[in-house]
Amino acid sequence: MGRGAGNKKEISPEVADEGTERGNWDNQCDFFLSCLGYAVGLGNVWRFPYLCYKHGGATFLIAYIIMLLVAGLPLFFLELCIGQYSGKGPIKLFGRIAPAMKGLGHAMLVITFLVVIYYNMIIAWTIFYTFAGFTSELPWSACENTNLFSQNCFTVPQEKACFANNTLDTFWNKECTAVEKLCESQNMTLSNYIDAKQRHMCTKVYDKVVLNDTSVCDIVFLRPQVANETGVFCGTYYNQTQITCAYLDKSAGQYVDEITGNITCTNVHRELQLNKVYNRISASEDYFKRAMLGMDEDTTWENMGGIKWELVLCLAAAWIIVCLCLIKGVQSSGKVVYFTALFPYLVLTILLIFGCTLEGAADGVIFYVYPTYEKLQDLNKVQVWSDAATQIFYSLGPSFGGLITLASYNRFNNNCHRDALLIAFANCGTSIFAGFVIFSIIGFMANSAGLEVEDVIKGGTGLAFIAYPDAVSQMPVPPLWSFLFFTMLITLGLDSQFTMTETITTAAMDQWPQLREHKGKVVAGASLIGFILGLSMCSRGGIYMFELINWYSASWSLILLSIIEVILLMYGYGFKRIFENIEEMGIKLPTFMKWYWMANWLCLTPGVLFFVLIMNFVQYTPAYASNIVLDEYYFPGGIQALGWLMAALPIVFIPCISVLQYRKRKNLGLSTSWRAMFTPNSKWGPATMTNAPAASKEKDPSYINEGFKYVAETNYL
Template identity: 30%
Template sequence: MEKARPLWANPLQFVFACVSYSVGLGNVWRFPYLCQMYGGGSFLVPYIIMLIVEGMPLLYLELAVGQRMRQGSIGAWRTISPYLSGVGVASVVVSFFLSMYYNVVNAWAFWYLFHSFQDPLPWSVCPLNGNHTGYDEECEKASSTQYFWYRKTLNISPSLQENGGVQWEPALCLLLAWLVVYLCILRGTESTGKVVYFTASLPYCVLIIYLVRGLTLHGATNGLMFMFTPKVSLLLTNTFELEDGFLTASNLEQVKDYLASAYPSKYSEIFPHIKNCSLESELDTAVQGTGLAFIVYTEAIKNMEVSQLWSVLYFFMLLMLGLGSMLGNTAAILTPLTDSKIISSHLPKEAISGLVCLVNCAIGMVFTMEAGNYWFDIFNDYAATLSLLLIVLVETIAVCYVYGLRRFESDLKAMTGRAVSWYWKVMWAGVSPLLIVSLFVFYLSDYILTGTLKYQAWDASQDDKL
């Protein structure tokens, strides 16, 4: 007899799980950059439109498929059609790629969190040179926050061709990060369900604290006006960020309260940018990714009163955001493996979880090398963008035209007790697939027109990125 699949303890726990996974590091380091780069309020207009016509319908679709099939990604799509097993496999592969590099951010957050208890903060001042006659030359040419990030944390090499060796301090932090992930997923839903209460709620508490503090700083009014005032000339700019959450939403296997994970994601992206706007003097140049998370934010934090407290809060928030995303990513890999009778008959779930974490940790050591940050940027930019769009497109077409929209509608009515609104059917059958195709063509043409792909490297002689 097939073992019953573990369920969430209550609906609230499921909602927290959705929020924990949908709100990730991109809300802190990518959305603020895009919002500033594309005119503040001008960016919010297309963003909210895409959230309504693309993000929410696709999220609902994935959750409904998971609830109906009650299997991992491979099993769910194989149930719809044996020819669609590859969709589930592709989802697992993309989640594996994301897990390989994503947890290194948690390792860096641990590193900064440990140093946040020092007074003064180690990135607030430049260190002395070897003979103690002045400050380190590289630090003086750049800034103390840049020096601490590129030299003390990464010990970065001049280029991608010079990989260098594994840096033992980030490597130990990466081991710690994967150990935390393993402990959180050890008992499956039983242990993960307790963790998501913290990973979903604590970041909002910290963001609200930062928001209140940011609104009291000089330039807050100007920043808010910039953010919420649309510039008509910029509304034609094409930009869109597709959340990684579509890959693992089917593993959550519930459909009620699906909107709870869409709206918190929106607000958690706006909150950090309101904070950024209030720190106007620190953000005169738009920057994204690790540069925003570990340089610009730390530059702002070091100038605050009781900077150690603000630093601890900030990096603890990053850890919670990163951990929540890692739980979802890891679940996307583990669920199909534990569903496999061949694997589960030979290994207990705890061993499978340990092997997945161990393999990812071993591969992730590449990102702790001297050239690791370059590899991180490459994976972050190209590992999942086009493939994710293609996967979601195939999923939407499969549900509407292979499984059948009317059949899917009947399933939803049986599960929820309510008829499906015409809005969702129109989005699933027509609008969402057309938009995904448009985005896919846009990204593909952008890659082609870009020509030779480039990356930014740190030049120690000039103390700047090239």
């Protein structure tokens, strides 16, 4: 190993056989599209938009881009380098770089395994929607008079139809209802006023309201300015604060306190638009929670309900697809990605063009990209940075082991530097692009419901299954667009699922080479195990198990693994050796990029991730999910403990495997010194010379470890 070492040594027949057995990409386009498909997944159109929505749009976008530059991209390139150089999966790779850190590869696989279990559940949901859309009218396009839709279900077309039939009617309780009846159901009365859209309003009466000098017009309990009303603004000033929307009416008991300057109102009548009278729920949100998930008002962790067999069948279909596409290894999956990696861009572009034509789309886009002063204050919250870092890991996939696995099937002299830059920016560009799509739709939904953009949807992981379906139901020939959209979601999910499942099966076959002759059985076995473990998410309360795994499986533990990985490679293996390996693969780095990688790998990346990790504990928030009744249903204490155990499980593998390696080396009479345990063993080397004699490596001066300044001793583990 070292500069030029790869060209000096002959490739042994054993290595050639090993490479043939293990498999390689047929061409570099297969690898590039597989990497792109792995990076560009459901996280771009499902997880990224809902995190943007959760953190106020532009705030999260800024944090996301910064985390890409200082954490995501450096780790992405680093893993492509070491995977391509070694030609091994994560377990073998880290076991050969530093025997004591072999558990790092196991830890990555544990996280990948946990994500694989729930990730395929999202694909199962998309399969459910795909088949549900095979109707002349999409089932989530209207509030049907069934128990699958709630009393507060609301759609604009149905409301317009009711208003056209009778101006005193509105759509409520899944039918045309008199506004007066709706007001009475909410302990209000029918108002004498109408709003700007000529809809009747409800009046709510308060015995007494005191407005202090900090009140502003959009939150006071006073009559708003409406279409058919005239009046005199009070224009009262107190401490330089102008109250601009209060009407003084002494006969109604409104007066200004001469001592405090506060406006005190008695017997206040507040005129409310109907969208403020009750919490309107879109038909698509009702369908997602009630029809697809099967949730009820009393569904909690303690009351999960029975199995929803439609979801079981969809989950089985998802795993069958994964199994069939991977059963022949990278040669088969490499061809599938020609369709799965490119098709989503076509559908997203069409949805964006259509979304921009919808009324109110601009409001959603402004919410997404415009950084107001209030939003920028949220950058002080560590949760924003933690979610941005986690999303980068979900998007690009470092520290899951998938990138190492994909690169390990590469040609030794492939330009993975070019691939890393193109794929990383294409991935994040796709996230931002998908954000424009979904926020244009959310803006339309807010305009239709008469709500602010931040209030139109409760958010949560179902955001993409609420906003997108609502959009396709508005398009011409809705069933056709529904089919195209959910097919796109399936292809997005499968790309990432292929790589994560391949990571697990590759690790197994690298560990036990005899399994390579039974590759189909290994893939089928992994798929069966994943299906069985995913059944817990097919119950009517399965969304809670889904959220628990989503919350804890790849949270702080993933960030900690990344810190350990970059420190091991930079200060244990040696950053100079990394650059020599890059040169050995024939990759020429521009001076600026070399300094960029060095600054991040040695300082910025571990430093930023360490800060996020610490603050993740300091500002810990218990796991919760959005259900039918509550926006934030917090899981019981015992379940939170289960989540912590899940998060800690991957980390436990590192010291445990290290102890096993120590005992194994001691039993074989090999050195167990600190240096020996953290020094590359005799099997470490370029992929073209895995079995080269250890003596030739020991003489190579590049084997001097940057961290220990120590020449590697012979190490057979």
